[in-house]
Structures are given as C-alpha cells and as structure tokens.
Amino acid sequence: MAAELNLEDLRDEIDKIDEVIVRLLDSRARCAYSVGRLKHELGRPIYEPAREAAVLAHVRQVNAALGGPLDSDAVARLYERIMDEARRIQRLEAERDAREKGKE
Amino acid sequence: MVVVMKERASDTDVEAVIASLVEMGMDVHRSTGASRIVLGVVGGGKVDPRLIELMAGVHEVLRITQPYKLAGRTFKPDDTIITLGDVRIGGDEVIVIAGPCSAESEEQVHATAAAVKRAGAKILRGGAFKPRSSPYSFQGMGEAGLQLLQAGANAHDLKLVTEVMDASQIEVIGKYADIYQVGARNMQNFTLLRELGRTRKPILLKRGIAATMEEWLLSAEYILAGGNTDVILCERGIRTFETFTRNTLDLSAIPIIKELSHLPIFVDPSHGMGRRDKVAPMARAAVAAGADGLIIEVHNDPDHAMSDGAQSMFPSQFDRLMAELRIIAPAIGRSICLEPVARRGWAR
Numbered sequence: 001m002a003a004e005l006n007l008e009d010l011r012d013e014i015d016k017i018d019e020v021i022v023r024l025l026d027s028r029a030r031c032a033y034s035v036g037r038l039k040h041e042l043g044r045p046i047y048e049p050a051r052e053a054a055v056l057a058h059v060r061q062v063n064a065a066l067g068g069p070l071d072s073d074a075v076a077r078l079y080e081r082i083m084d085e086a087r088r089i090q091r092l093e094a095e096r097d098a099r100e101k102g103k104e
Numbered sequence: 105m106v107v108v109m110k111e112r113a114s115d116t117d118v119e120a121v122i123a124s125l126v127e128m129g130m131d132v133h134r135s136t137g138a139s140r141i142v143l144g145v146v147g148g149g150k151v152d153p154r155l156i157e158l159m160a161g162v163h164e165v166l167r168i169t170q171p172y173k174l175a176g177r178t179f180k181p182d183d184t185i186i187t188l189g190d191v192r193i194g195g196d197e198v199i200v201i202a203g204p205c206s207a208e209s210e211e212q213v214h215a216t217a218a219a220v221k222r223a224g225a226k227i228l229r230g231g232a233f234k235p236r237s238s239p240y241s242f243q244g245m246g247e248a249g250l251q252l253l254q255a256g257a258n259a260h261d262l263k264l265v266t267e268v269m270d271a272s273q274i275e276v277i278g279k280y281a282d283i284y285q286v287g288a289r290n291m292q293n294f295t296l297l298r299e300l301g302r303t304r305k306p307i308l309l310k311r312g313i314a315a316t317m318e319e320w321l322l323s324a325e326y327i328l329a330g331g332n333t334d335v336i337l338c339e340r341g342i343r344t345f346e347t348f349t350r351n352t353l354d355l356s357a358i359p360i361i362k363e364l365s366h367l368p369i370f371v372d373p374s375h376g377m378g379r380r381d382k383v384a385p386m387a388r389a390a391v392a393a394g395a396d397g398l399i400i401e402v403h404n405d406p407d408h409a410m411s412d413g414a415q416s417m418f419p420s421q422f423d424r425l426m427a428e429l430r431i432i433a434p435a436i437g438r439s440i441c442l443e444p445v446a447r448r449g450w451a452r
Contacts, residue, residue: 022110047123049122049314051113073136075134076136080134080136087131087132088131091126095129
C-alpha cells in the first residue's frame with residue numbers, strides 16, 4: 001500500500017518535471033527560431049555541423065558534472081533529436097520566406 | 105529514406121551527407137548507434153537516392169516509399185474490380201481467357217470460340233496484329249482478323265481481347281475488342297502506354313521478358329496516370345538461364361503483386377511454358393497461388409496452327425483443365441465459371 005502511494009507521488013513529480021522540460025524546450029525553440037532568422041539574413045546555412053558538435057560537447061560536459069543515471073552518450077542522443085527539430089523549424093521558416101518572396 | 109553510414113565514416117562524411125539532405129529540403133533525424141550512424145530522412149523534397157549512395161562514408165541508402173503511386177496499395181487499399189458487362193475481373197471469380205494465338209480463318213475462330221465457351225471461358229483471345237520475333241513469320245490478318253474475332257466472340261457471348269502493337273492500331277482495334285492487350289515486348293513502349301491511358305477500355309499489360317515487378321508496375325502507372333484505371337497485369341514468363349522451357353513462369357509474381365498493388369493479376373501459362381503438355385500444371389498452380397485469371401492458348405487444330413501451335417491446347421485438354429480448376433478454386437475461396445455451359449450442354 002505504501003509502495004503504491006509512493007508510485008503515485010513519483011509519477012506526480014515526473015508530470016511536474018515534464019511541464020518544466022516542455023516550457024524549457026519551448027524557450028529553446030523560440031531561441032532557435034530567432035537564430036534561424038538571423039542566419040537567413042546573414043546568408044548562413046541552416047545546418048552548421050561545427051555548432052551542433054559544440055552543443056553536444058557542452059551538454060555532455062554539463063551532464064558529466066551531475067553524475068546521475070543518464071550517461072553522456074544518452075544525453076547526446078536526446079540532443080540529436082532536439083537539434084533535428086530545431087533544424088526543421090529553421091527550414092520551414094526559410095521555405096515560408098522563399099514563398100513570400102515568390103509572391104512579391 | 106534511410107541512410108546507413110559506414111562503420112568508419114568520419115564526422116566530416118556524416119556532416120556532408122546531412123548538409124546536402126538539408127539543402128534538398130529534407131528533415132534529417134540522426135541516430136548515433138554503438139558502431140554506426142543512421143540518418144532517417146523525411147520531408148517533401150526530391151532526393152535521388154543514388155546521389156546520396158555515392159557520397160563518402162555512405163554504406164547504403166534504403167528507399168521506404170515506392171516510385172509508383174496510383175498502382176500501389178498505399179494509394180488504393182481495395183482490390184480493383186473491372187466490370188465488362190456480366191464479367192467481373194478481379195472479384196471472387198477466376199476469369200479465364202482462351203482462344204487461338206492468331207485469327208486464321210472463320211472456321212478456326214468459330215470452332216475455337218465455341219469450344220472455349222463450352223468449357224467455361226468468359227473472354228476470347230486472338231491476335232490480328234502479331235509481334236513475331238522474325239519478320240518472315242506470319243504477321244497476322246490485320247483488320248480482317250479483328251472482324252473474324254469479333255464475330256466469333258459475339259456468336260458465343262464472349263468478350264474479346266486482342267493485342268495492340270502500335271498507337272496507330274488503337275482506333276481500329278477499339279472498334280472490335282473489349283480489352284487491349286499490351287505484349288511483353290511492348291511493356292516499356294511508353295508512348296503506346298501513354299496513348300492507351302487516354303482510352304477507356306481495360307488494358308491487359310503483360311510483363312516484359314526481363315522486367316522487374318517495379319518496372320512492370322511503373323508501366324501500369326503510365327496507363328493509370330492517363331486516367332484509365334482498368335489495368336490487368338499479366339505474368340507470362342521471364343528470361344532466365346533455363347532453356348528447357350521457352351520462358352520461366354514466375355508464379356511468385358502473384359502474391360507479390362497482390363501485396364504491392366490493387367490491380368488484378370492474370371497468368372499466361374501458354375507463353376510462359378511454350379509447350380502444351382506443361383500448360384495445365386502451371387495453370388493449376390497459378391489458380392492455387394491466387395491469380396485473378398488465366399489467359400490460355402487453345403486451338404481447334406493446334407497441329408496446323410499458323411503460329412504457336414506447340415503451346416496451344418487441344419479443346420479436350422482445355423475442358424479437362426477447366427474441370428480441375430473448378431475443384432482447386434474453392435480451396436482458396438474463389439470460384440471459376442459459375443455456370444459451366446459444358447455441364448448444361450451435357451444435361452440436355
């Protein structure tokens with residue numbers, strides 16, 4: 001019975017953490033969107049491998065310092081997914097821009 | 105599309121592949137495994153997989169979607185059923201097309217049409233324009249042959265299928281035939297296929313002697329893209345190293361086409377084998393494997409046929425085959441010739 005109550009509590013906690021994660025992902029995506037606009041104005045490509053490598057190195061380093069159950073490779077895999085989505089945001093924006101330019 | 109990188113692909117290789125895919129307007133999902141990297145590629149851009157395969161560090165590129173669209177099951181999950189009067193092609197009933205290789209004379213066409221009707225065939229076959237390997241072989245009777253075939257089919261309440269070799273013949277054949285046949289040699293005659301796409305009669309599209317299933321379905325796609333949705337695929341044997349038979353009848357095409365496409369699939373065991381004594385076993389196997397129909401050469405006097413006599417069945421052999429097929433078809437939930445005229449004839 002006690003273990004069951006404990007499970008409920010832990011799941012509540014996970015739900016609360018998820019809310020924070022999604023809000024943070026939202027802030028990150030807004031930031032990536034602005035980066036995309038700037039890249040477009042500066043004529044730089046959407047895919048910048050050196051920058052992605054730097055992001056991965058950075059999050060690995062942050063994670064290593066925490067010493068939790070998630071190893072650095074796992075964090076890197078999660079971040080590959082996050083960056084895939086950031087690239088997609090930038091691509092959709094670039095396509096919309098190109099379409100509107102076409103109309104003018 | 106999935107791009108599998110080589111085990112020893114460098115970061116620069118991976119980056120170059122991602123960069124070119126992104127440039128082509130694709131979304132790339134990078135998955136880093138223990139020993140190799142796999143890129144999942146989705147999106148509306150157009151990518152030639154071969155170009156990616158040529159890039160440094162790429163192990164292989166796997167295409168997920170098929171190049172044909174209208175002919176595929178994804179586009180149309182339900183089987184296509186073609187209705188010609190009271191004949192339903194692609195339904196539960198296995199439809200048998202039978203008749204001579206070529207129209208030769210009024211007597212030959214009538215005698216053969218009567219025989220195949222009696223045995224339970226629904227459609228008469230017969231050539232008036234013949235694609236022969238040698239220019240010195242009998243080339244067919246032309247429009248006179250079409251007239252004989254139509255008269256034979258009408259007299260015995262059969263539909264008529266005949267081969268169209270060239271776009272210039274579409275109009276004249278359309279006056280007489282219910283179904284246009286495209287022969288194996290013309291399977292990739294794209295101008296002919298395009299013209300047939302504009303017609304509104306069913307097309308029996310034979311598989312080319314060296315065509316893959318994908319090439320065959322792409323040929324069907326040419327016809328479908330023109331707005332003609334009634335395409336019947338027909339396996340007739342492919343070239344292999346075996347010389348005992350004229351061709352190797354590829355019965356594996358039946359379940360494969362059934363999975364890939366919604367179009368009906370027929371089998372031609374006569375051309376597939378090239379010898380009449382081997383036609384019946386392959387016809388039985390084709391029905392057992394799930395073919396929607398058969399096209400079989402029958403001649404009232406095969407020994408004196410002007411073309412393909414060796415592979416034409418005697419009417420008595422065809423009768424016996426039909427009786428056997430009537431036993432096989434129900435085993436897989438199909439029927440064959442619901443009202444055997446032959447049986448009615450005997451009862452009288």
